[in-house]
Amino acid sequence: MDRAALRTRLSEIVGPDGLLDDPDELLVYEYDASDEVFAGYHRPDFTVLPQTAEQVSAVVRLANEVGLPVIPRGAGTGLAGGALALRGGILIVLTRMNRILEVNERDGYAIVEPGVINLELSTALQPRGYFFAPDPASQRACTVGGNVGNNSGGPHCLKYGVTTNHILGLEVVLPDGERIWTGGPVPETPGVDLTGVLVGSEGTLGIVTKVMVRLTRLPEAVSVLLAAFPDIETASHATSAIIAAGILPAALEMMDHLTIKAVEDAFHAGYPREAGAVLLVELDGLQEIVADNTQRVAELCRQHSAWEVRVARTKEERDLLWLGRKSAFGAMGRLAPNYYLVDTTVPRTKLPATMRRVEELSREYRLPIANVFHAGDGNLHPLVLFDRHRPGEVERVLECTTEILRYCVDVGGTLSGEHGIGFEKRDYMTLVFTTEDLCAMAGLKRSFDPRELFNPEKVLPTGFRCGEVAVLRQQALAQRFGLEYV
Amino acid sequence: MTGTTRLAPDMALQRLGELGSRCDPLNYTVDGRQPRVAIRVASPEAVAEALAVCASGGLALVPWGGGGQMGLGNLPERYDVALDLRELKAVVDYEPDDLTIGVQAGCSLAYLATILSEHGQMLPLDTHDPERITIGGLVATGLGCPRRFGYGSLRDLIIGITVALPDGTLARGGGMVVKNVSGYDMMRLHFGALGSLGVIVRANFKLLPLPEAQETLLVTFRALEEAMNGALAVRGSQLAPTALALLAPGTAERFVGMARWTLAARCEGPDGAVRRQAERLRETAASLTSDAYVLEHEETLRFWSSLQGKLAATPLTDRIRVRIGEVPSRLGELAAQLVSVWDSVLEDLVLDVGSGLAFATLAGTVEELRAAWLDLVAYGRHATMLAAPHEVKVGYDVFGRHPEGVAIMQRLKETFDPERTLNPGRFIALL
Numbered sequence: 001m002d003r004a005a006l007r008t009r010l011s012e013i014v015g016p017d018g019l020l021d022d023p024d025e026l027l028v029y030e031y032d033a034s035d036e037v038f039a040g041y042h043r044p045d046f047t048v049l050p051q052t053a054e055q056v057s058a059v060v061r062l063a064n065e066v067g068l069p070v071i072p073r074g075a076g077t078g079l080a081g082g083a084l085a086l087r088g089g090i091l092i093v094l095t096r097m098n099r100i101l102e103v104n105e106r107d108g109y110a111i112v113e114p115g116v117i118n119l120e121l122s123t124a125l126q127p128r129g130y131f132f133a134p135d136p137a138s139q140r141a142c143t144v145g146g147n148v149g150n151n152s153g154g155p156h157c158l159k160y161g162v163t164t165n166h167i168l169g170l171e172v173v174l175p176d177g178e179r180i181w182t183g184g185p186v187p188e189t190p191g192v193d194l195t196g197v198l199v200g201s202e203g204t205l206g207i208v209t210k211v212m213v214r215l216t217r218l219p220e221a222v223s224v225l226l227a228a229f230p231d232i233e234t235a236s237h238a239t240s241a242i243i244a245a246g247i248l249p250a251a252l253e254m255m256d257h258l259t260i261k262a263v264e265d266a267f268h269a270g271y272p273r274e275a276g277a278v279l280l281v282e283l284d285g286l287q288e289i290v291a292d293n294t295q296r297v298a299e300l301c302r303q304h305s306a307w308e309v310r311v312a313r314t315k316e317e318r319d320l321l322w323l324g325r326k327s328a329f330g331a332m333g334r335l336a337p338n339y340y341l342v343d344t345t346v347p348r349t350k351l352p353a354t355m356r357r358v359e360e361l362s363r364e365y366r367l368p369i370a371n372v373f374h375a376g377d378g379n380l381h382p383l384v385l386f387d388r389h390r391p392g393e394v395e396r397v398l399e400c401t402t403e404i405l406r407y408c409v410d411v412g413g414t415l416s417g418e419h420g421i422g423f424e425k426r427d428y429m430t431l432v433f434t435t436e437d438l439c440a441m442a443g444l445k446r447s448f449d450p451r452e453l454f455n456p457e458k459v460l461p462t463g464f465r466c467g468e469v470a471v472l473r474q475q476a477l478a479q480r481f482g483l484e485y486v
Numbered sequence: 487m488t489g490t491t492r493l494a495p496d497m498a499l500q501r502l503g504e505l506g507s508r509c510d511p512l513n514y515t516v517d518g519r520q521p522r523v524a525i526r527v528a529s530p531e532a533v534a535e536a537l538a539v540c541a542s543g544g545l546a547l548v549p550w551g552g553g554g555q556m557g558l559g560n561l562p563e564r565y566d567v568a569l570d571l572r573e574l575k576a577v578v579d580y581e582p583d584d585l586t587i588g589v590q591a592g593c594s595l596a597y598l599a600t601i602l603s604e605h606g607q608m609l610p611l612d613t614h615d616p617e618r619i620t621i622g623g624l625v626a627t628g629l630g631c632p633r634r635f636g637y638g639s640l641r642d643l644i645i646g647i648t649v650a651l652p653d654g655t656l657a658r659g660g661g662m663v664v665k666n667v668s669g670y671d672m673m674r675l676h677f678g679a680l681g682s683l684g685v686i687v688r689a690n691f692k693l694l695p696l697p698e699a700q701e702t703l704l705v706t707f708r709a710l711e712e713a714m715n716g717a718l719a720v721r722g723s724q725l726a727p728t729a730l731a732l733l734a735p736g737t738a739e740r741f742v743g744m745a746r747w748t749l750a751a752r753c754e755g756p757d758g759a760v761r762r763q764a765e766r767l768r769e770t771a772a773s774l775t776s777d778a779y780v781l782e783h784e785e786t787l788r789f790w791s792s793l794q795g796k797l798a799a800t801p802l803t804d805r806i807r808v809r810i811g812e813v814p815s816r817l818g819e820l821a822a823q824l825v826s827v828w829d830s831v832l833e834d835l836v837l838d839v840g841s842g843l844a845f846a847t848l849a850g851t852v853e854e855l856r857a858a859w860l861d862l863v864a865y866g867r868h869a870t871m872l873a874a875p876h877e878v879k880v881g882y883d884v885f886g887r888h889p890e891g892v893a894i895m896q897r898l899k900e901t902f903d904p905e906r907t908l909n910p911g912r913f914i915a916l917l
Contacts (some may be wrong), residue, residue, distance in 0.1 A: 106722065107813035107842070129724075151667045162665060164674070165642045180890035186811035186842035187639065188628060188678070190870050190885035191914040192895045196641065196674025200667050220724040240583055246606060246695035286726060288759045345663040347584040377664045378584075417665040425668075432668055433658065440649075440657035440684075440902075441670045447897040459669065 001066050003045075010046055010090070013058045018096070020047040029073070029091050033138075034081040035340060037388050038398070039424055044071065044085035049096045053171060053179055053209035056092060060207065061177035063090050069456050070175075072203035074114065074146030077138040079341060080422030082150065082202045086457035092207060094145050100124055101210070108215045109168055109185045114145025114208050121213070130215040133160035136418065137329060145208050151200030153418030155251040155325070156282070158376035160216060162418065164199040171210035172198060175449040185212065197444065202420050203455040205448040219284035222250075223294045224318040227301035228308040231276035232256055232371070236352040238279060238304035239375045243348070245300060247293050251282040252376030258335070259328050259370045259383075266331040269324030272308055279306075279375065280325055282318075328372040329383070335370065336385035340397050342404050346413035348378040357407045358382050365400040367393075379417035380408070406431060421459045429461045438464050495566075498543025499523055502567060505532045505539070514568035516548055516912075517561050517876040524550075524568035530590075530648065530656055530687040533569065537685060538654030540567055541907045548909055549685045551592060551620030554613075555627045557807070557873025558799035559680060560884050563911025571622055574687060577601055579662060586645065586662050588690040591622025607693045610637035610728070614795030622686045628678020629872075631794055635840025636728025636754065643691045644673045649684030652907045656687065664692045675898070682913040683902040697754035702781040702789055703727075703764045705771045706738070706746040710825075713747035714818030716771035717839040720751055721814055723770050725763060727751040727840075729790065732817075734825070734835035741793060742779075749839075752790065796834045797845045799872040805833065805849040806859060806874040812866035814842050820866055828858055845872075852877045863887065885914040 001009075011019050020026055023043070030041035045068065050056045063070045069089030076083050085091050098115035105128050112121060118139040122131045134147055135154035142152070148170065153162045160166075169183030172194075183195035198205055229235040235254055242249065255263070255278050260271050271278055279301065283293045298309045312318040332339045346354050355371065358380075362369040370383040384401055386393045405415060409431045416425055429438060442464050448454070493501070499522065506527035514524045527533050540547045546564035550556075551571055572592040579588035582605040589598060596616035602608050612631040613619045625647075630639035637643075646660035649672070659672025676684055707713035717732050729752040733741060738748035749771055753763040768778045781789055799807070812820045817837050824832060824846055831850035838845070844866070848858050855878045863869050863886045871884040892915050899906075899917045911917075 104813075106718065106815045108721075151671070153665050153667075157665065161638060161642055162667075164671065165638055174894065178893075180894075182889070182891055184811070184867050184889075185813050186867050187630065187634065187641075188809065188811060188841075188843060188870075189868055189889055191889050191892065192679050192683070192898060193628070193641070193674045193677055194891045194894060196671055196677065199674075200671050217722075217724055217726075219726075243585060243695075244583060246698070248695060286724075286755070286759060286763060288762055289755055292756060292759065345665045347581060347586065347662060349581055349583045374665070379665045412662050414661045414663050414666045415668040417663070418667055420667050421669065429669060432661070436655040437658045437669075439655070440651065440672060441659070443901045444670050444672070444675060444898070447901045448894060 006066060007046070009062055010048055010059065013062065014048045014050050014055050018049045018051065021045070032076040032078050032081060032083040034079050034422070034424055035338070037394055039081035039084060042084045042086050043088065044091035045088045047091040047093055049093045051096050053173065056207055056209050057173045057177050057179050059090060059092060060173050060175065063453060064177060067453070069453050071455050072149065072207045074143035074149070075141050077142040078146065078150060078420060078422060079343070080416065080420040081424040082420050082422035082458055084423055086423060095143065097209065103128065105130060105215060107185055109212050110215055111210055111212050112144055114143060114148070114211060116144045118142050118144055118147060125215060126218070129218050131218055132213055133166050133216045134163045137326065144211050144213065148199050148208050148211055149201070149203045150420040153379065155253055155374060158252055158374065159248050159250045164196060166214040167195060167199050167211060168214050169212035170195050170198055170208050172206040172208050174206050175451070175454045179209065183212065202422060202459055204445060204458055205454065221287040221290040222282065222284045222318065223290055224312040224321050225281045225294065225297055226271070226310045226321050227279045227281070227306040228272040228275035229277045229279065229306050232355045233352050234305040235277040235279050236355070236375065238301045238306065240348065241300045241304055242281070242297055243376070245296060247297060249281050249376060250284045251280070252374070253280040253325050254278070254373055254375040255325065255328060256371040258368065259372045262331040262334045262370065263324040263328055265334050267323060267327050269320060271324050280321060325372070332370060332383055332385065335368065337387045340384040340386065340401055342380065342382045342384065342401050343416050343419040344405055344408040344413055345377065345379045345417035346408050346411050350411040350413065351375065351378055354380065354408060354411060358404060361400050361403050365396050367396060367400055378413070423458055426459055427461050492544065493539065493542040495543045495545060498539050498545055501539045502536055505536050509570060511568065514550060516556060516565060517879060519562055519565050521548065521568040522566045524570060526570040526573055528573040530574065530650060533571065533685055533687050534650040534654050534656050536569055537650050537652045537907060541652035541905045544905065545907065546910045547907055549681045551623035552594065552618035554615050554618040555623050555629060555799040557801040558627050558884070559909065559912035560916055561876055561879050561911065562909070563916065569685065571687070572620065578688065579690070582607060585693045586664065586690060587693055588646065588662060588688060589621055590688050591620060591686045593621050595619050595621065602693065603696060606696045608696045609640070609643065609691055610694055611640065612790045612794040614792055614798060621689060625677055625686050625689050626679070626681045627799060629799060630841070631797065632729035632731045632838045632840055633752070635730055636726065637694060640691070641674065641677050644677060644689055645692050646690030647673045647676055647686060648688040649676055649686050651684050652903050652905060657684070660690065662690055680909055680913045682909045682917050683898060685908065699755065699757040699760045700783050700786045701753045701760050701764050702786040703751045703753065703767045704742060704779045704781060705749045705768065706744050706777045707749070707773065708746060708775045710747050710818060710822055712773050712775065713749055716773060716776065717749050718814060720767055720771050721839060725767050725770060727767060728754045730840035731793065732837040732839055734821070737796065737834040737836060741789065750789070752786065793836065796836050796847060797838070802873040803875050805847055806855045806878055807845065807847045807872040808859065808862050809870045809872050810844040810846070810862065810866040811868040812842060812844060814839050817842065817844060820844055827861065831855070831858060883915065888915055
């Protein structure tokens with residue numbers, strides 16, 4: 001089929017206003033929120049904006065027929081290049097499918113289309129006394145479908161868990177165009193947990209067209225504390241002490257001196273400028289427990305050298321304390337023209353040593369690094385600051401961030417806590433996983449997408465094409481028993 | 487088939503014997519069927535090797551923990567080898583300050599709970615038979631407990647997995663950190679897949695602090711409808727009980743000595759707070775004719791672990807146990823129907839109102855039980871026969887109506903277990 005014929009077919013499916021193929025119009029779809037310095041830009045052949053699941057399914061069938069890759073995309077806020085059209089093809093943008101279809105408080109679920117914005121969902125649920133727990137930093141822009149694809153986290157996943165813990169079921173278009181429902185409003189659906197497999201699969205196994213999310217009851221009481229520490233080390237010890245005391249905060253966030261300074265310059269959130277580090281602790285639950293725990297956390301912080309502890313009691317005060325944290329990435333523009341955000345998780349006890357290593361690397365590579373992270377669950381976000389126009393700086397950033405990743409993996413951590421592997425980190429996968437591990441993952445991919453048309457060149461490292469892996473495995477088995485491979 | 491390799495079955499059996507110690511096959515009966523050999527292996531590598539040997543020899547293998555949940559599954563299509571994993575029982579990685587643990591599959595829940603409680607931590611699991619039930623068995627069957635309402639299930643807490651595959655490899659997914667999106671979610675691929683895609687040799691979990699105090703509020707009601715209203719009022723409140731179950735009168739009589747519909751709400755937290763929470767729950771759940779009691783800490787632990795005996799997939803020889811998924815707001819209707827149609831054979835009925843699951847145990851003749859299943863399979867959102875005598879299972883899929891996506895499950899099976907070595911026939915759609 002030639003390009004014009006394909007264009008006509010696509011236009012018949014999504015309508016003329018749902019199809020983009022003019023280079024100027026496609027420009028914005030050459031990028032996502034990953035830095036093009038590292039991820040490059042990749043033009044899809046077509047971008048379609050379907051409005052129904054049937055349209056998504058029809059586009060996928062057509063792509064299959066002509067052998068073109070399919071790349072799902074929400075708001076494009078992903079940081080790992082997951083929405084880039086590496087091999088061209090058809091980019092399916094789901095932002096026009098943005099209706100909340102059903103809210104059922106009594107049974108604790110809602111059904112939404114994938115293009116619903118994360119924050120809009122929680123805002124809609126709030127008056128009914130519920131919320132959608134995953135709250136990534138990009139929640140004002142990112143979509144629920146994107147959250148599903150990346151198994152997104154956010155500050156509150158310390159207590160509430162990540163996206164996968166809040167997805168009850170999915171309507172998904174599989175790579176052959178078939179549309180199925182997985183899971184449902186009640187747990188323990190018989191069979192393989194396809195919902196669990198699909199969440200976090202970064203659009204490589206299917207395209208989600210409806211999401212059944214768990215509704216979480218708003219807590220009766222909430223308190224937020226801000227504690228100022230001389231340095232990261234003491235703040236880390238306070239973190240450990242809080243967890244060791246059997247308290248499970250809703251969120252436990254840390255910011256270092258550089259971040260505090262940037263945030264204060266930009267937004268005047270009222271953080272203590274002199275602090276070497278601040279901890280932001282949110283507690284929620286039953287009134288009496290929150291009141292008790294707030295006292296205990298404040299005391300633990302003081303015992304671990306906090307020289308100031310503020311407690312926000314009203315919603316306004318709480319929002320103000322959160323403002324600085326939520327605006328931290330945006331404030332980085334004050335410090336440097338560019339930043340590279342590393343997303344990695346280490347076991348929490350390894351945090352102080354990891355932070356020391358990050359500091360060393362910052363000196364070694366002559367790159368300032370700001371730190372703002374989810375201390376409670378060991379999810380680091382070193383922001384390596386640079387200027388892409390300075391010669392050699394981009395290369396230094398890459399080397400430095402690779403060193404950070406390597407160190408984190410060496411101490412038992414992982415490559416990505418919440419941003420995904422996408423295109424950007426796929427070749428680091430061999431740092432964490434063996435060939436056997438990756439072969440099993442390739443087997444999963446092959447079971448869903450034998451033709452490898454769904455979001456190609458993502459998640460699995462270069463060289464882990466499914467077909468090749470299958471042959472290798474059979475050969476290995478033959479070799480083991482000294483048998484002939486036929 | 488291209489690439490197929492074959493070992494003579496006898497040679498395969500002999501090789502298996504070299505991989506571990508032989509056990510008495512009589513102790514490894516599945517649905518009335520005995521394996522040709524039973525071996526107990528002591529390392530993950532030996533498990534992987536055993537799988538490769540079986541795959542190459544065309545032998546069918548059933549992985550075994552304590553056997554406490556062996557009631558779940560269709561009749562085995564073939565059964566040559568029982569692979570006992572209880573020697574794989576080590577806690578491999580436990581740093582209490584990280585609130586994570588990595589354990590081998592054969593670790594019993596009793597041992598695990600002991601280790602964790604020494605550090606004031608827990609996995610929020612209940613079991614009536616903690617010495618016997620293994621962590622691997624719980625992951626493979628995917629069966630939870632009513633504390634899912636407060637803490638999530640093991641599915642929510644699993645952060646890493648290692649499985650042995652029929653091609654003789656060991657494959658890991660996830661890791662030892664609580665937030666991890668590196669690669670596909672292999673944990674959930676195997677969670678609840680009944681060891682049909684790989685044999686779980688290790689699993690990692692995030693842990694929770696052990697609550698200082700526990701109490702259970704029991705509220706008894708004259709009528710089901712009244713009880714259900716109380717249960718739903720609590721469910722919709724902000725009072726955050728960690729488990730919420732409704733016991734039918736017969737079951738309640740056996741467990742707490744009151745032959746009335748009995749709502750049990752579990753409270754866990756700091757000492758004083760728990761007391762106040764139970765009090766507030768009572769105000770929310772109570773109706774004009776209800777009575778309320780409180781079970782103290784030790785009684786609470788005993789109550790919920792013995793109740794779990796009515797929710798488990800323990801093999802049964804003269805009864806069936808059926809799990810039905812239904813949204814909480816319709817559980818009352820479902821219970822009413824069950825009671826009215828099957829009262830003559832209905833022995834126990836527990837509604838996990840927090841989760842949206844009903845567990846019915848029925849006692850009767852094979853014919854009665856087969857008739858009951860033919861009816862119950864159509865109930866709710868899904869229905870599964872958790873345990874039944876093999877005569878009752880014949881000709882049925884114990885996993886009930888098939889969900890959508892069975893074709894994908896079949897492809898997963900073909901990819902991961904092309905020779906159909908693992909639990910052949912036992913999983914959904916006779917995979």
